[in-house]
Amino acid sequence: xxxxxxxxxxxxxxxxxxxxxxxxxxxxxxxxxxxxxxxxxxxxxxxxxxxxxxxxxxxxxxxxxxxxxxxxxxxxxxxxxxxxxxxxxxxxxxxxxxxx
DNA sequence: AGGGTGACCCGCT
DNA sequence: CAGCGGGCCACCC
Numbered sequence: 001x002x003x004x005x006x007x008x009x010x011x012x013x014x015x016x017x018x019x020x021x022x023x024x025x026x027x028x029x030x031x032x033x034x035x036x037x038x039x040x041x042x043x044x045x046x047x048x049x050x051x052x053x054x055x056x057x058x059x060x061x062x063x064x065x066x067x068x069x070x071x072x073x074x075x076x077x078x079x080x081x082x083x084x085x086x087x088x089x090x091x092x093x094x095x096x097x098x099x100x
Numbered sequence: 101a102g103g104g105t106g107a108c109c110c111g112c113t
Numbered sequence: 114c115a116g117c118g119g120g121c122c123a124c125c126c
Binding site for chain 1: 105106107108109110
């Protein structure tokens, strides 16, 4: 599965996602800020959407509104996954936002 | 090389 | 308080 060389930005996004402890969730803005681009929340989502690698817990990333946001596989699946991880979901939204 | 899209965010009405 | 529009960044065709 030789994929195209991921850009530095994308790599940073994946790394930041992997840095999220299990049972916790982060936000796109937080990731963007962590990589040095607080205004690149869109680019962050784009990187996950275009890649959505199984090695990257992209489902642990939610919107700043604590909402699940979107998911290439289905936002419902994302919420279910987070629930299994130990994250409390309320009405399709995260009860507590845990930022590392 | 340029245009369009997207898993977003913030501000205004 | 809620809803709508514009803006910002990166990737794909």
